[in-house]
Amino acid sequence: MASQHINFDTIPASTRKPGHYYEFNTRLAVRTLPGNPQRVLVIGQRLASGSQPALQAVDVFSDAKAAQLFGQGSQAHLMARAAIVANPYLQLSVIGVDDAPASIAASGKLKLEGSASSAGVFSLWVGNQRIDIGVANGDSAAKVLQSLHAVFYTRIADFPVSASLENGSITLSARNKGSQGNGIRLRSQCTATGLLASHPANLTGGSVDPDLRPALAAVAAAGHQIIASPLAEAEALQQLRQHLEFVSGPMEQRGAIATAGWPGSLATGTALMAQINSGRISMAWHRGSFALPCEIAAGYAAVAASEEDPARPLNTLEIKGLDVPPLADQTMRTEQENALYNGLTPLEVGPGGRVQIVRAVSSYTRDAQGVEDEALLDLTTIRTLDYVRRACRQRTTQRFPRDKLSERTPDKVRSEILDVLYKLEELEILEAVDANKDGVLVERDQQNVGWLCVRIPADVVNGLHVIAGRIDLLL
Incomplete structure (x- = not known):
């Protein structure tokens, strides 16, 4: 059979x-754009203690x-919880990694001195979680510490720390090392x-983080659109950048972005982003937050x-579950502007104490020559390009799965691509x-x-x- 306009498969x-022979052709069935679910x-x-292997x-x-699956109070558990609180209808996957063999856990000591001369409550915040202990008149520091220690093993099992009581103080150690x-x-x-209580502002002494590359390699073919980073440090984010460039490249074509979290200072946050400079990595800045960086990253994702x-x-989208920092730590407009010019996504406290996104930007600020470049400033830009590629690719693979290449073929392909572009314009x-x-x-x-x-x-x-508007006064 030979026909100018009809091909049979x-x-x-x-x-x-x-006989009368009819086959089914499904190549023309889909005339709409693909969906865009975000995993x-x-x-x-x-x-x-977790049941899921690394x-x-x-x-x-x-x-x-x-x-x-990952152990109560583990980093993976806390990140999953933060993500689910922020978006209960999320399509969420989690991959666990073991602590590095040579890693050391961060720790800190809590000490209490004196005795209570009135009734009250002793409150301890570990991260953004809180313990309250009732104190009776005459209670000694040792008794209050014993009550506090008991809480860690009875009512509160998902704190990111374990607690040991010895020599009149409680040693808090991070459950995960690094x-x-x-x-x-x-x-x-x-x-x-x-x-009188005394303790450090942060746990200290943690060192040696796990290598993320085996985990990233294990999910390279899975096609997740957003990855939440457990770490906010240069080496881990550079490993993540390399992964994103691979899976999102023209050969793999599984476009993805990644999020990180930063509760520290503006200067250190922007310095870190300068080392990353990627249109696919965005770090939310929530200065003064008691949430862990990994929890901020998971909520943002x-x-x-x-x-x-x-x-x-x-x-203005709210990240539910994040704490409201002390007023002195909340960011001012000038600081937010500085962050946005330096690849950092600021969060702010909106009406009703809701923590919300000011503007989602990527960490990309300069081109390969070191010249300032706004091409991938907004996170929406790379997400849009990924979707345009996906829509065009879906159409051409459906319409031309095993076509011949003749003089008529380029016009057919161009027509289908233009149809996709017009539909993208409608949306x-x-x-x-x-x-x-x-x-x-x-x-x-001309060569192939x-x-x-x-x-x-x-x-x-x-x-x-x-x-931007101007109001003209008329008298």
């Missing part, structure tokens, strides 16, 4: 027996399940007079996943398609037989971030 041209991957350190990703749907434990902040308050429109900004993902349609080129490669080379101009729709 399963009816042999050599058929001679009379989040959390990478976190596990505990030996380096094996698993879907997680609840806080309790994460505790069972530098992440140094981010566990402590604070206390006692309404009973006569008792979960909220980013809630927005399936790749071009729609994340401005306000791209704009000015008509103005740029002459730039859509489909032509044969069987190749078509395609150029697709993509004028992405930008977010509305500023409305």
Whole structure:
């Protein structure tokens, strides 16, 4: 059989027996754009008490399940909980990693002196979790410490620390070893007079973090759209950057971004982002937060996943579960501007004490020559490009799964791509398609037989971030 406009896939041209033969063609069935569900991957350190082996990703749907799989109070458990609190309808996978063999756990001592001369409450915050101990008039420091120690083993099992009581003090040790434990902040308050507490502001001494590359290699083919980093330090984020560039590249084409969290100073945060400089990595800055960096990263990733429109900004979206920092630590407008110019995504406390995103930007600020570059400033830009590629690729693979390359083929391919671009314009993902349609080129490669080379101009729709107005006084 030979026809100028009709190709058959399963009816042999050599058929001679009379009959009426009809095959089914599904290549033209889909005329819409693909969906854009956002799957989040959390990478976190596990505990030996967890039932899930290291380096094996698993879907997680609840806080309790994460505790069972990765150990209660483990970094992976806390990150999963933060993600689920921020977005309960999240498609979440978690992969656990073991502590590095040579790692050391961060620790700190809590001491109490004196005795209570009035009744009250002793409160201890470990990270953003709180313990309250009732204090009776006349209670000694030793008795209060014993009560506090008992709480760690009875009512509170998902703290990121374990506690040991000895020599009139409680030693708090991070459950997972490594530098992440140094981010566990402590604070206390006692309404009973006569008792004096002393402890460091943070646990200290944690060192040697796990290598993330085996975990990233284990999930390279899984196709997660957002990865939450357990660590906010250069080596781990550079490993993550390398992974993202691989899976998102033109050969693998599984576009993904990553999030990190930063509760520290503006200067250290922007210095860290300068070492990363990636359009696919975004770090949320929540100065003064008692949440761990990994918890901030997981909450941020979960909220980013809630927005399936790749071009729609994340401005003002709340990250549920994050604490409100002390007023002195909350960021000012000038600091936020500085952060946005230096690849750091600031969070702020909005009305009602809601912690929300100011503007989601990537860590990319300079090109390969070190010149300032705004091409990938907003996180929406790379997410939009990923989706445009996905939509064009879906259409061409559906329409041309095993076509011949003739003089008519380039026009057919160009027509399908233009149809995709117009549909993207209808959804306000791209704009000015008509103005740029002459730039859509489909032509044969001059060196490789069987190749078509395609150029697709993509004028992405930008977010509305500023409305500037002037009010003219008329008397």
